Every structure is written in structure tokens, then in C-alpha cells.
Amino acid sequence: MIVASVSNQFFTTLAYNQLFIDISRRIGMDLGGSHFVGGEKTDDMVKQVKKLNSNGIGATIDCLGEFVKNEEDTKKYVDNCYKAIHAIRDEKLNAQISLKLFSVGIEVGQETAIRNMNDILQEAKKYDVFVTINMEEYKNCEGIISAFEALREKYDNLGIALQANLYRTETDVERLDRFSPAIRFVKGAYIESGDVDINNKSHVDENYKKLVKSHLLKGNYTQVATHDNDMIDFVKKLVNEYDIPKDQFEFQMLQGMREEKQRELAEDGWNMVVYVPFGKDWYTYFMKRLAERPANIGFTFMSMARR
Ligand code: FAD
Numbered sequence: 642m643i644v645a646s647v648s649n650q651f652f653t654t655l656a657y658n659q660l661f662i663d664i665s666r667r668i669g670m671d672l673g674g675s676h677f678v679g680g681e682k683t684d685d686m687v688k689q690v691k692k693l694n695s696n697g698i699g700a701t702i703d704c705l706g707e708f709v710k711n712e713e714d715t716k717k718y719v720d721n722c723y724k725a726i727h728a729i730r731d732e733k734l735n736a737q738i739s740l741k742l743f744s745v746g747i748e749v750g751q752e753t754a755i756r757n758m759n760d761i762l763q764e765a766k767k768y769d770v771f772v773t774i775n776m777e778e779y780k781n782c783e784g785i786i787s788a789f790e791a792l793r794e795k796y797d798n799l800g801i802a803l804q805a806n807l808y809r810t811e812t813d814v815e816r817l818d819r820f821s822p823a824i825r826f827v828k829g830a831y832i833e834s835g836d837v838d839i840n841n842k843s844h845v846d847e848n849y850k851k852l853v854k855s856h857l858l859k860g861n862y863t864q865v866a867t868h869d870n871d872m873i874d875f876v877k878k879l880v881n882e883y884d885i886p887k888d889q890f891e892f893q894m895l896q897g898m899r900e901e902k903q904r905e906l907a908e909d910g911w912n913m914v915v916y917v918p919f920g921k922d923w924y925t926y927f928m929k930r931l932a933e934r935p936a937n938i939g940f941t942f943m944s945m946a947r948r
Pocket residue numbers: 774775776777802804827828829830831866867868869870893894895898899915916934936940941944
């Protein structure tokens with residue numbers, strides 16, 4: 642636990658170190674970032690998504706926005722999202738959008754975030770593009786869920802990620818049931834305090850399976866976002882047992898993680914979607930992934946070694 646906390650602090654400090662950010666922007670992604678990030682520019686992202694699509698794999702595109710501090714930053718972020726939506730339309734990509742409410746300004750103000758989301762969702766809706774709101778640190782969880790509720794009243798092209806490591810998630814799913822929403826289930830990337838976080842791997846895994854099973858059996862669209870074979874095999878068995886149609890769910894993984902498994906799932910006829918982050922904030926995204934779960938460091942190096 643102490644090692645995890647020190648390593649979390651270490652990578653979080655690096656993620657926001659201005660010198661390293663400047664160096665990373667100068668050197669670019671040759672340092673290894675390109676394995677995990679779809680590039681710095683829209684064109685790079687389009688290439689990456691086309692590559693996935695040619696292997697029968699869909700994408701969910703995150704236009705990274707890690708340094709949004711004021712209204713003006715949020716406007717730039719919305720413009721980047723428009724560019725991504727238009728690229729999906731123009732290039733006929735099999736792709737959706739994923740974003741953090743932080744990037745549209747939830748820390749600037751709830752109204753700012755909702756106004757920006759309205760703009761993004763309207764544009765996305767025109768071209769039938771689905772948008773998923775990522776889940777962030779626990780302190781933002783309530784604000785994100787209530788923003789989702791307000792937006793989902795108007796837009797059916799909107800889903801949300803929920804974290805199996807939190808005690809509150811089961812109640813949150815019940816709270817959102819009235820929308821029959823698409824939910825992306827994740828185990829949770831943030832280390833939270835013991836009173837809110839289940840904080841025990843096997844209990845989190847059990848909770849993950851319970852949440853996914855219940856959501857699928859209600860007939861709701863389910864995004865199974867995990868690299869864990871145990872979770873994947875559980876879902877495969879479940880859908881066979883209950884005759885759940887393949888178009889009611891999809892597996893999701895992060896770019897650069899378990900690429901062989903991604904291809905295998907797609908080849909076997911399962912819906913497979915890869916999370917493709919892109920933009921100039923790639924370095925901070927990359928470092929934060931290492932900070933959130935120290936185990937990712939091992940997977941990161943293993944994945945790089947396998948290239
Ligand atoms: P873990 O519990 O980390 O690992 C379990 C087992 O899986 C490992 O023991 C190993 O056997 C296997 N495994 C895992 N990774 C690898 C690998 N790379 N190579 C080989 N074996 C591996 N978190 C949030 O908090 N909010 C979000 O909005 C969010 N969105 C996400 C979107 C997507 C598409 C994905 C895939 C993840 C997202 N996450 C998000 C991160 C998530 O919460 C987890 O931190 C992350 O996915 C690690 O958990 P896991 O289920 O993949 O497996």
C-alpha cells in the first residue's frame with residue numbers, strides 16, 4: 642500500500658512537471674507514448690482508428706484535455722471534439738467519443754460543463770455518434786452522475802462509465818435505471834480512501850461481475866471495459882447461458898494493451914472497441930495511467946517489449 646502510494650505520487654508529479662511536459666512535446670512520442678496514444682493530431686488519430694477498423698475493431702476516441710482551467714480552455718476543447726466528430730463523419734470511421742467532464746469544465750462550473758456537453762452532444766447526434774462520459778476521482782463522482790442525468794433526459798446518444806471499486810456504484814446503477822442507459826463498467830483507475838473504495842482485488846472483481854451481469858440481464862447495453870481474462874470469460878459464459886445477443890454489449894480495451902487479445906476477440910465475432918486517446922496532452926495521460934495503478938507499469942513494459 643505504501644509502495645503504491647509513493648509510486649502514485651511519483652508518476653502524478655511527473656505527469657504535471659512542466660519541464661517534462663515541454664520535453665515530451667519537443668521529442669514527441671518516440672519515447673514510447675505512441676504505443677498507448679493515437680497521436681498528437683487529428684490525422685494521426687484517423688490513421689490509428691482506420692488501422693483498428695481494418696481489423697474489425699471499433700474505436701472510442703478521447704480528445705485529451707488535461708489542462709482545462711477556464712472558459713476559454715473549455716471552448717478549445719469543444720472545438721477539438723467537433724474536429725473528431727467531423728473526422729468520424731468524413732472518414733466514415735467506426736468510432737465513438739469518450740470524454741472527461743473535467744475537460745469540458747466541470748471544475749470551472751457545473752453549468753459550463755453542461756453547456757459544453759449540450760453543444761458536443763448536439764453535433765454528435767447529427768452524425769449518429771455515441772458519446773461516453775468517463776468516470777473520474779470520487780470527489781467528482783456525484784457531479785458527473787447528476788450532469789449525466791440532466792443530459793441523458795435530452796440525448797440518447799450518451800453513456801457513462803461506472804467503477805466497480807466503489808461501494809456506491811450499485812446504488813448509482815439503480816438510480817440511472819430509469820434511462821436504461823448504456824454503461825461502461827470499469828474496475829476503477831483511482832486509489833480512493835477505504836470508506837468509499839472496496840479496496841480488495843477479489844471483492845472488486847466479484848462486484849464487477851455482479852454489476853455487469855445485472856445490467857445485461859436487464860437488457861441494457863453494456864460496455865465491458867477490462868483487460869482481465871477472468872472478466873472476459875465470465876461475460877462470454879454468461880451471454881451463452883442467458884442467450885444475450887452479441888449486439889447488446891461490447892468488450893473495450895485501452896490502446897496498446899493486449900493487442901493480440903483485442904484481435905482474437907474481434908476475429909471470434911465479438912464486438913471489440915479500443916480506447917484511442919489523442920492530442921498534445923498525451924504525456925500527462927500516459928503518466929497518469931502509470932500513477933493510477935502501479936500494476937500498469939509492468940503491463941506497459943511488457944507490452945513495449947512485445948512490440
Ligand atoms: P486489472 O484488474 O488491472 O488486471 C487483472 C488481470 O488482467 C491481470 O492480473 C492480468 O492477468 C490481466 N491484465 C490486465 N492488463 C493486462 C495487460 N495489459 N496485459 C496482459 N494482461 C493484463 N477507469 C476509470 O476510473 N474511469 C474510466 O472512465 C475508465 N475508462 C476506461 C475505459 C476503457 C476502455 C478501459 C479498458 C479502462 C478504463 N478505465 C477507466 C481503467 C480501469 O478502471 C482499470 O483501471 C483498468 O482497465 C485496469 O483494470 P482491468 O480490469 O483491465 O484489469
